[in-house]
Amino acid sequence: MHSSIRTATCSCRKVKLVCTGEPRRVYACSCIECQRCTGTAFSYRAIYPQAAVSSQTGETKSWRRIGPSGGWLEQHFCADCGSVVFMTAEALKDAISLSVGCLEDPGFPPPQMLHWPERRPQWLCLDGIPEAGRPSC
Numbered sequence: 001m002h003s004s005i006r007t008a009t010c011s012c013r014k015v016k017l018v019c020t021g022e023p024r025r026v027y028a029c030s031c032i033e034c035q036r037c038t039g040t041a042f043s044y045r046a047i048y049p050q051a052a053v054s055s056q057t058g059e060t061k062s063w064r065r066i067g068p069s070g071g072w073l074e075q076h077f078c079a080d081c082g083s084v085v086f087m088t089a090e091a092l093k094d095a096i097s098l099s100v101g102c103l104e105d106p107g108f109p110p111p112q113m114l115h116w117p118e119r120r121p122q123w124l125c126l127d128g129i130p131e132a133g134r135p136s137c
């Protein structure tokens with residue numbers, strides 16, 4: 001079977017993360033933290049097992065916060081340009097949550113669900129994407 005290799009890149013192109021294989025899960029989220037983190041209406045992220053990340057180049061900084069369920073979440077961003085390339089979380093254990101926008105791949109799988117749908121802007125209609133769940137993210 002064909003095994004996908006995708007590279008996530010920050011705005012200044014210094015941070016690169018190479019991921020192999022398909023993501024475990026793809027989601028969009030309109031929670032207030034995702035809106036603040038991305039600066040826009042919703043996050044679009046893919047969960048990859050840590051083992052699928054074959055290389056990381058460029059310096060990242062991170063910022064950790066405590067989510068509503070009490071577990072920590074950490075945003076990892078380029079030390080130079082500030083793009084949030086991925087997140088880690090206590091609840092994710094051996095996986096990362098990658099910012100799909102950093103992949104520059106219009107063919108990437110769509111979100112399987114929109115989390116925190118009640119927080120989305122009222123104009124936002126994601127046709128065919130089920131609305132479900134209020135995870136801590």
Ligand SMILES: [Zn+2]
Nearest residue numbers: 010012078081
């Ligand atoms: Zn950068």
Ligand SMILES: [Zn+2]
Nearest residue numbers: 029031034137
């Ligand atoms: Zn969220």
